[in-house]
Amino acid sequence: MSESVKAAWDELQALPSARLADLFAQDSARLDRLATRLDLPGGAILFDWSKTHLDEARLAAFGRLAEATDFAGRREALLSGEPVNATEGRAAEHTAQRGVGDEQAVEEAAMFHARMHGLIAAVHQGALGEIKHLIHIGIGGSALGPALVVDALARDGAMVDVHIVSNIDGCALEAAFEACDPATTLIAVASKTFTTTETMTNASSALAWLRENGVDDPYGRVVALTANPDAAVDWGVDETRVLPFAESVGGRYSLWSSIGFPIALALGWPDFAEFLDGAAAMDAHFRDADGADNLPLRAAFADQYYTRIRGCQTRGVFAYDERLRLLPDYLQQLEMESNGKSVTLDGAPVEGATAPITWGGVGTDAQHAVFQLLHQGTNLVPVDFIAAIQPGDALDPAHHRILLSNCFAQGAALMAGRANAEDGARAYPGDRPSATILLDELNPASLGALIAFHEHRTFANAVLMEINPFDQFGVELGKEIAKQIEKGGAKFDASTEALLAAAGIG
Numbered sequence: 001m002s003e004s005v006k007a008a009w010d011e012l013q014a015l016p017s018a019r020l021a022d023l024f025a026q027d028s029a030r031l032d033r034l035a036t037r038l039d040l041p042g043g044a045i046l047f048d049w050s051k052t053h054l055d056e057a058r059l060a061a062f063g064r065l066a067e068a069t070d071f072a073g074r075r076e077a078l079l080s081g082e083p084v085n086a087t088e089g090r091a092a093e094h095t096a097q098r099g100v101g102d103e104q105a106v107e108e109a110a111m112f113h114a115r116m117h118g119l120i121a122a123v124h125q126g127a128l129g130e131i132k133h134l135i136h137i138g139i140g141g142s143a144l145g146p147a148l149v150v151d152a153l154a155r156d157g158a159m160v161d162v163h164i165v166s167n168i169d170g171c172a173l174e175a176a177f178e179a180c181d182p183a184t185t186l187i188a189v190a191s192k193t194f195t196t197t198e199t200m201t202n203a204s205s206a207l208a209w210l211r212e213n214g215v216d217d218p219y220g221r222v223v224a225l226t227a228n229p230d231a232a233v234d235w236g237v238d239e240t241r242v243l244p245f246a247e248s249v250g251g252r253y254s255l256w257s258s259i260g261f262p263i264a265l266a267l268g269w270p271d272f273a274e275f276l277d278g279a280a281a282m283d284a285h286f287r288d289a290d291g292a293d294n295l296p297l298r299a300a301f302a303d304q305y306y307t308r309i310r311g312c313q314t315r316g317v318f319a320y321d322e323r324l325r326l327l328p329d330y331l332q333q334l335e336m337e338s339n340g341k342s343v344t345l346d347g348a349p350v351e352g353a354t355a356p357i358t359w360g361g362v363g364t365d366a367q368h369a370v371f372q373l374l375h376q377g378t379n380l381v382p383v384d385f386i387a388a389i390q391p392g393d394a395l396d397p398a399h400h401r402i403l404l405s406n407c408f409a410q411g412a413a414l415m416a417g418r419a420n421a422e423d424g425a426r427a428y429p430g431d432r433p434s435a436t437i438l439l440d441e442l443n444p445a446s447l448g449a450l451i452a453f454h455e456h457r458t459f460a461n462a463v464l465m466e467i468n469p470f471d472q473f474g475v476e477l478g479k480e481i482a483k484q485i486e487k488g489g490a491k492f493d494a495s496t497e498a499l500l501a502a503a504g505i506g
Contacts, residue, residue: 011064015057018053020433023055034052035049041281045438051435052306054292058301078459085470109245115243116260132161135185135206137165137202138190138191139196142199142225145254145255146262150266152323159265160265188224190259194231225243274448281445282448299453307354313353317383320407337475341469345466350467363385374414376428386439389441414434
C-alpha cells in the first residue's frame with residue numbers, strides 16, 4: 001500500500017460518525033447530492049444513496065482515495081482493452097460486447113453478434129425444423145446471467161421456451177427433459193473452454209436423451225457457445241452452429257456475448273439489441289462521469305465505508321419485483337467471485353476486508369423471513385432495495401402500490417428506528433443504512449443498464465482495494481480434488497475418506 005493510499009484510508013478512519021437522521025437534518029441539499037436520476041434508453045433510473053452514511057467529508061476523502069489508487073487510469077485501461085487481469089495477462093473486454101472499448105475488440109464483437117443474429121433468425125424461420133424448446137446447459141456465468149434475463153423479460157410470450165440447466169445433479173436435467181418435447185428441442189452448450197466437467201457431462205446426457213427419443217442426428221440439434229470453437233467442433237458440433245466469443249470476456253461478464261443466445265432466442269433480436277444498448281449507456285456514464293458523480297464509483301464508496309470502516313461482513317440485496325428474483329443470485333457470483341480476494345495487485349496481503357458476502361431475496365417475502373435481523377439484530381447489514389415504478393402485471397393497481405409502499409417503508413424504518421424505554425423487545429435502534437435503485441420500468445434496456453451498473457460498481461470496489469477482480473483461482477482447488485476423487489487412488493483426510501466410504505465412492 002502506497003503512502004498516499006494509506007493516508008487516504010487513515011483519513012477515512014479518522015472521520016467522525018453521525019447518525020443518518022442527523023445527516024439529513026444538517027444538510028438540506030443531501031437528497032440532491034446523493035439521489036441521482038439518470039436518463040437511459042429504457043427510461044430513467046433513480047440511484048438513491050442518501051440513506052447511507054456518505055457525507056461531504058467522506059465523499060471528499062473517498063475522492064482522494066480514488067485518486068491515490070488511480071481510478072481514472074485503471075478505468076481507462078479497462079475500457080481501452082489493456083491487460084487489466086494481471087495474473088493471467090488478459091484484458092477484460094465485456095464492454096466491447098456493448099460497443100464500448102478497443103476498436104478492434106468492438107468490431108470483433110459486432111461480427112460475432114451478427115453471426116449469432118443470423119443463426120437465431122434461421123431458428124425462428126424454421127431452418128432447423130420446428131423448435132419450441134431450448135435446453136441451455138452451462139454453469140456459473142454461463143447460466144446465471146441468461147437465467148436472470150430470461151426469467152425477468154421472457155414471461156410474456158417467449159418466442160422459444162427456455163430451460164437453463166447448470167447443476168450436475170441429474171434431477172435438474174431430468175426436470176428440463178420432462179418439460180420439453182425432444183422432437184422440437186434445441187440444445188445450447190455454453191462453456192468458455194468447452195471442457196467444464198459439469199457442463200460437458202450434462203451435454204452428453206442431453207445428446208443421449210435426444211437419441212433415445214428418436215432424434216436421428218442429435219448433434220444437429222446442438223449450438224455451441226464458447227471461446228474455444230475448435231474444441232466444440234472436435235466434440236461434434238457443426239461449425240455453422242458454433243457461436244464464438246472472445247477469450248478476453250470473463251465468464252461472469254459473458255451474457256452480452258454469444259452466452260446471451262438463449263436471451264435473444266427467447267426475446268427476439270430487437271430486444272437483445274436494446275439490452276446491449278442499455279448497458280452501453282451505463283458504460284458511457286461510467287466512462288465520462290468523475291468522482292462522486294460517477295454512480296458506480298459512488299456506490300463503491302459506500303461499499304468500502306461499510307466493509308472497511310464499519311466492519312460489515314455482508315450486504316443484502318432485495319428486489320421488490322418478482323421478475324428480478326434471480327438478481328441476488330447473479331450478484332453473488334459477480335461480486336464474490338470478482339472481489340473475494342486476499343492479495344493485492346502486486347501479490348501482497350490485503351490490509352483490510354475485501355468483498356462482503358452478498359445475499360438477498362425478494363420483497364415482500366423477505367420481510368417475513370429475514371428482516372427481523374436487519375431491524376433488531378446485532379449485525380449491521382447495508383441493504384440495497386431495487387424496484388420499478390411501472391408494474392409487471394395487469395392486476396388491480398393495489399398490488400403494485402402495496403409492493404412499493406413496503407419497499408420504501410423498509411428503508412425508512414431501517415433509518416429512523418423507534419425507541420421504547422419500557423420494552424426493549426419492541427425497540428428499533430435505527431441508523432441502519434440502505435440504498436434504493438428505482439427503475440421507471442423494467443425492460444431490456446433498463447435491465448441492461450442495471451446489470452452494467454453492478455459490473456462497474458464491482459470494478460470500482462476492486463480499484464479502491466487495489467485487487468484484481470478478473471481472476472478466480474479460488475474455484476480451482478475444489479475442482480482439482482474432485483477430479484482426483486473421480487480418478488481414484490488419492491488419499492485424503494480421515495473425514496473425507498469416511499464420507500467417500502459412506503457414499504460408496506472410491
